[in-house]
Amino acid sequence: MVLMQSVLEQGMIYAIMALGVYITYKILDFPDLTVDGSFPMGAAITAVLISKDFNALLTLPICFAAGALVGVLTGLIHVKLKVRDLLSGIIMMTALYTVNLRVAGRANLPIYNKSTIFDNDFINQIFPDAVTSYKTIIIILVITLISKYILDWYLRTKSGMLLQAVGDNEHIVTSLSVDKGLVKIVGLAIANGLVSLSGCIYAQQQRYFDVSMGTGTVVIGLASVIIGTSLFKKITLLRVTSSVIIGSVLYKGCVALAISFGFESSDLKMITAVLFLGILVLGMERKRRVKLDA
Amino acid sequence: MLELKGIYKYYNPGTVNEMCLFQDFNLQVEDGEFVAVVGSNGSGKTSMLNVICGSIDLDSGSIWINKNDITHVKEYKRLNKIGRVYQNPTMGTCPSMTIMENMALAENKGRPYNLGLCVHKKQKEKYQNLLRPLNLGLEDKLDVKVETLSGGQRQAMALLMSTLTPIEFLILDEHTAALDPKTAEINMQLTDKIVKDKKLTSIMVTHNLRYAIEYGNRIIMMHQGEIILDKKGKEKEDLKINEVLDIFNKISIECGN
Numbered sequence: 001m002v003l004m005q006s007v008l009e010q011g012m013i014y015a016i017m018a019l020g021v022y023i024t025y026k027i028l029d030f031p032d033l034t035v036d037g038s039f040p041m042g043a044a045i046t047a048v049l050i051s052k053d054f055n056a057l058l059t060l061p062i063c064f065a066a067g068a069l070v071g072v073l074t075g076l077i078h079v080k081l082k083v084r085d086l087l088s089g090i091i092m093m094t095a096l097y098t099v100n101l102r103v104a105g106r107a108n109l110p111i112y113n114k115s116t117i118f119d120n121d122f123i124n125q126i127f128p129d130a131v132t133s134y135k136t137i138i139i140i141l142v143i144t145l146i147s148k149y150i151l152d153w154y155l156r157t158k159s160g161m162l163l164q165a166v167g168d169n170e171h172i173v174t175s176l177s178v179d180k181g182l183v184k185i186v187g188l189a190i191a192n193g194l195v196s197l198s199g200c201i202y203a204q205q206q207r208y209f210d211v212s213m214g215t216g217t218v219v220i221g222l223a224s225v226i227i228g229t230s231l232f233k234k235i236t237l238l239r240v241t242s243s244v245i246i247g248s249v250l251y252k253g254c255v256a257l258a259i260s261f262g263f264e265s266s267d268l269k270m271i272t273a274v275l276f277l278g279i280l281v282l283g284m285e286r287k288r289r290v291k292l293d294a
Numbered sequence: 295m296l297e298l299k300g301i302y303k304y305y306n307p308g309t310v311n312e313m314c315l316f317q318d319f320n321l322q323v324e325d326g327e328f329v330a331v332v333g334s335n336g337s338g339k340t341s342m343l344n345v346i347c348g349s350i351d352l353d354s355g356s357i358w359i360n361k362n363d364i365t366h367v368k369e370y371k372r373l374n375k376i377g378r379v380y381q382n383p384t385m386g387t388c389p390s391m392t393i394m395e396n397m398a399l400a401e402n403k404g405r406p407y408n409l410g411l412c413v414h415k416k417q418k419e420k421y422q423n424l425l426r427p428l429n430l431g432l433e434d435k436l437d438v439k440v441e442t443l444s445g446g447q448r449q450a451m452a453l454l455m456s457t458l459t460p461i462e463f464l465i466l467d468e469h470t471a472a473l474d475p476k477t478a479e480i481n482m483q484l485t486d487k488i489v490k491d492k493k494l495t496s497i498m499v500t501h502n503l504r505y506a507i508e509y510g511n512r513i514i515m516m517h518q519g520e521i522i523l524d525k526k527g528k529e530k531e532d533l534k535i536n537e538v539l540d541i542f543n544k545i546s547i548e549c550g551n
Contacts, residue, residue, distance in 0.1 A: 154409070161391075161399055161412040168388040175386070175456065176403045177374035 007256045009137050011249030012144045013201050014220055018228075018248045019151055019241060020194035021221030026229065026240075028167045028187045033089030033218055034074045037096025038067045038192045040214035042199025044100040047109040047209035056117045059200050060143075067196025068189040070096065075185030101211055109209040116204035117143075136205060143201060147194060148241045154190070163187045195221075216272055223276045224248035230283045251275070296323040296463060296495065301345060301355035303519075315341055316519045319355070327526070328489055328496045330506035332538070333516035334546060339499040342516070343465050346497070348372045359462070374404055377456035377494075379449070381468040386452025389441035393432060393451065396440055397421045400455035424454060428484065446477030450484060457488050464489060466498040470505070478502070482509065503542070507535050517545045 017039055024032035042063040049059050070092060078088040101107065115121070118136045127135045154160040166173045166183045173180040195217070203209050228247020232238050258271045301319040306312050315338050323329055331339050344350040346357065348369035356365045364372055379386055387396050398413045398421075422433040428450045432443075440448060449469060457464060466485065470478035486509050489496050500506050506513055513530050515523035515538070523541055525533055 156411060156413070157409045158399075158402055158407040158412045159409055161395060162407045164391065165388045165399060168390050169385065171380070171385045172388055172399075174370045175373055175378060176399065176407075177370055178407060179368070179370050 007252045011252035012140045015245040015248035016147050017195045017198035018221045018224035018244050020191040022225045022244045023191040030085045034092040035195050035218040036214045037093040038070045038195045039199040039217040040100050042196030043203035043209045044103040046200040046203040050111045050114045063196045063200035064193040068193035071188035071192030075188040079181035107211040224251045297358040299356045302353040328510035329512045330510040331499045331514045332506045337516040338519040375462045377461045378465040379469040381471050383445040383448040387440045394436040400458045403459045446473050464494045464496040
């Protein structure tokens with residue numbers, strides 16, 4: 001039960017990050033590695049603010065804005081300086097490592113005994129004692145769902161529709177007399193804003209920041225997106241954003257299952273890599289079969 | 295009025311593959327003209343369209359629309375007043391979006407793409423009325439993704455979408471070349487109807503000499519970056535397909551084909 005709860009909690013926190021990866025990877029067709037830097041950046045900013053007794057709720061919009069700024073920078077490197085998409089992300093990811101160390105001041109910053117979005121006077125008051133153990137999961141669920149619904153709404157606006165168009169067919173955006181570079185920058189900003197937000201919540205739930213916590217974030221995001229979108233392709237009632245959230249939880253479940261089989265936490269990255277490879281290959285297998293059927 | 299003045303364009307300058315495409319190329323298209331452009335491969339037809347739309351840079355020369363110099367205006371800004379249909383039917387529509395979403399996106403051209411809702415349910419009837427004259431049954435498929443449509447259907451949609459908002463020029467880049475003869479014919483008639491209804495100034499590149507003779511009120515033949523035939527009005531009406539073919543054969547023989 002505890003395992004289940006931890007899978008749901010972490011899965012839904014990472015789901016917000018996965019929504020960001022969904023925007024770049026699926027919608028924009030832009031493999032954005034900035035994610036490995038913007039996730040811990042959200043955590044670093046949060047840890048510093050919280051350790052200085054800053055309002056925990058306000059860290060959420062601040063981290064989103066900081067992530068968006070980082071996304072804009074990646075976009076500018078790609079669009080204005082004409083650096084390839086993958087390399088733009090790698091450059092930003094590398095630079096952010098230093099930024100995160102500078103922001104936090106050190107490689108590891110714990111924030112025990114401070115009030116967070118999960119543990120403050122207000123929250124402790126409104127949750128009756130009976131559900132105290134579930135309050136973290138309820139708060140995460142609320143934040144994740146709000147993020148999802150805002151993203152769903154945005155994707156139906158004119159601006160959001162244009163974002164989908166630029167990944168679908170760049171020419172049409174130019175034909176519609178819009179600068180496609182600008183649209184990409186907007187997409188990267190929203191994506192990295194979500195990723196940083198996810199890092200912010202993660203830091204508050206785990207109560208620490210660690211400079212290496214971002215390593216492999218993009219793989220987790222991609223795995224979640226691919227699991228979600230390929231598993232629930234047939235269910236049209238389910239929005240893609242919901243599929244991605246479920247995909248993220250399922251992915252965390254797979255990792256937890258592997259650990260419960262006796263793997264050690266040092267094996268985690270290997271498990272991640274193997275799982276991701278398996279998902280990718282299975283996904284391709286499905287596609288091939290669909291083609292044969294057609 | 296559209297003017298190209300003293301256009302110079304080299305490909306791969308400074309290398310052994312240097313190729314001069316345009317050398318002092320000039321063209322004037324008056325308002326209301328429907329220009330059909332023919333010529334062999336590599337004669338510079340599509341490059342000319344790319345120059346007009348700003349998809350490729352010039353080495354020297356200038357481009358004017360209604361006495362405004364647009365030589366240094368970016369491609370996406372120029373396309374505000376220009377509609378363009380490409381040879382490849384997949385380039386004019388968004389495949390993973392529905393017909394309705396595509397129409398809604400196209401309809402908003404020229405206005406800001408802000409946080410307003412893109413697709414309004416009440417627009418449905420309006421889009422249906424726009425799609426009905428195509429006679430392709432698209433009006434009943436508004437919620438179908440464009441990727442499931444055939445090339446001809448997509449091209450008809452691309453044509454409709456690029457002329458949905460008020461534009462001054464319509465650029466057609468071999469837009470019937472990838473279609474089967476019957477679908478090409480339907481699309482060509484549709485093009486003619488839209489151009490006449492909206493009184494658009496149009497430039498159409500085509501390999502189909504019959505279309506070039508039958509449609510439009512001016513014909514241009516290009517060869518190695520130069521205009522070698524230019525007939526308009528009465529002169530064009532009297533032009534026979536065999537005459538054009540003769541000139542076409544002559545230039546081909548000159549090239550050693």
